[in-house]
C-alpha cells in the first residue's frame with residue numbers, strides 16, 4: 001500500500017499534523033496508524049477530562065520558559081506557530097476556548113470530547129484514513145527507486161506493510177518506537193518521568209491534606225547517593241534549577257501543587273539520579289528570611305503576650321499548618337507569647353522558613369504527566385521538524401526530548417511541532 005504521508009500515532013500531534021497536511025494539499029494520500037482501538041486516548045483524559053489545550057501566554061520569549069527541555073529549540077517554532085494560532089485553529093472550527101485565572105485554556109464546553117470530536121470530524125472531512133489497531137512494529141528506509149524517486153519509508157504494522165514518501169513519527173513516549181529509531185541511527189535521550197508529586201511522611205504535614213499555601217521549595221544536597229547530579233546542580237550557572245516558588249498543596253501522600261510540579265519537571269533527570277530520595281527545604285513565608293521572621297515573631301511576642309502561641313494568627317499561614325509547625329518545635333499548647341524563650345522563637349522561625357523534609361519516592365500527578373527524554377533535539381531541524389540524519393522522516397510531540405511544566409504547554413508543543421512538520425512535509 002502506497003501513501004504520500006504516513007503518520008505513526010493517533011494522538012494529539014498525529015491528528016493535528018494530518019489535518020494540516022491534508023488541508024495544505026488535499027490531493028495527498030494520508031493515513032494515521034494507531035496501535036490502540038481508540039484514538040486520542042491522552043487527549044480524552046487530559047486536564048482531568050477537560051483538556052487543558054494551551055496556555056494564554058502569547059509571547060514566544062515567555063512561552064519557552066515553561067519548557068525544561070526544548071526551551072532553546074522551541075523559540076523559533078513558537079514565533080511561527082504559538083498559543084494564539086492554537087486558539088484560532090479551534091475557534092475557526094467552532095470551539096471557543098476560555099482562560100482560567102492561572103492562564104490555562106480549556107474548551108468552553110469543559111470537555112475533552114469536544115476536541116476529539118473536532119479532530120475525528122476533520123479527518124473524515126479531509127479524507128484522512130485513520131487505521132486503528134495498527135501497532136507499528138518496524139520502520140525501514142527505502143532508497144530512491146523508480147516508484148519512489150526521492151526514496152521513502154516502509155512501515156510495518158501488525159496488520160500490513162505500507163510504503164510512504166514521507167513519514168511523521170508522533171508516537172509519544174513509546175519505548176518500542178524509540179528503539180526502532182535508535183536502530184536507524186537516532187540518539188534517544190534516556191526517558192525519565194516528569195511532572196510528579198513528592199511522597200513525604202512527616203507529622204508537620206500529617207492530617208492536613210488539602211491545605212495550600214504559597215511557598216519556596218529548594219532541593220538540598222544532603223545525601224551522598226547520586227552525588228554526581230547534585231554536584232552538577234551546585235555548580236550549575238542556573239541557580240533556579242532546583243528551587244521553585246508558587247502554591248504548594250499538602251496531600252495525603254506528601255506535597256503537590258505548582259511549586260512541587262515545577263521542581264519535578266526542571267529536576268526530572270537529577271531527581272531520577274537520586275532515585276527520588278532526597279531532602280527539601282520549604283520556606284512557608286517566602287517573602288521572609290529567617291532573621292526577618294524572627295523580628296516579626298518578637299513583635300508578636302510584645303503585642304500578643306497574653307495569648308497562646310498555638311492559637312494566635314501570628315503570620316499569613318493556614319491555621320492548621322501553623323498549629324502543626326508550632327507543635328513540631330515542641331512548644332506546649334498552653335504556652336503564652338510572654339513566656340516563649342529565645343531558643344523557642346528561633347526554632348519557630350526556622351520551622352517557618354527553613355523547614356526540612358525527607359522525600360521518599362514520587363506519585364503520579366493525575367491531571368497531567370509526561371516523560372522527559374526522547375529523540376535528541378540536536379538531530380532535528382526545527383524549521384521543518386525533519387530528521388537531520390534521515391531524509392523524509394519527521395517528528396512531532398512527546399517523542400522528542402521536549403517536555404513542559406503543567407498548564408497546557410505540553411499540548412502546545414504537540415500543536416506547534418505538528419503544524420510545522422505538516423508544512424515541512426507538504427513544502428519539501
Ligand SMILES: Cc1cc2nc3c(=O)[nH]c(=O)nc-3n(C[C@H](O)[C@H](O)[C@H](O)COP(=O)(O)OP(=O)(O)OC[C@H]3O[C@@H](n4cnc5c(N)ncnc54)[C@H](O)[C@@H]3O)c2cc1C
Pocket residue numbers: 008009010011012013014033034035036039040041042043045046047048051052053054134135136137170171172173174176177366367368369370396397398399407408409410411412414
Ligand atoms: C493523564 C494526562 C493528562 C494530561 N493532561 C494534559 C493537559 O491537560 N494539557 C497538556 O498540555 N498536556 C497534558 N498531558 C500531556 C499530553 O497529553 C502529551 O504531552 C501529549 O498527548 C503528547 O502528544 P503526542 O501526540 O506526542 O503523544 P500521544 O498523545 O501520547 O499520542 C501518541 C499516540 O501514538 C500511539 N502509538 C504509540 N506507539 C505506537 C505504535 N507502535 N504504533 C502505532 N501507534 C502508536 C499511542 O497509542 C498514542 O495514541 C497529559 C498527559 C497525561 C498522561
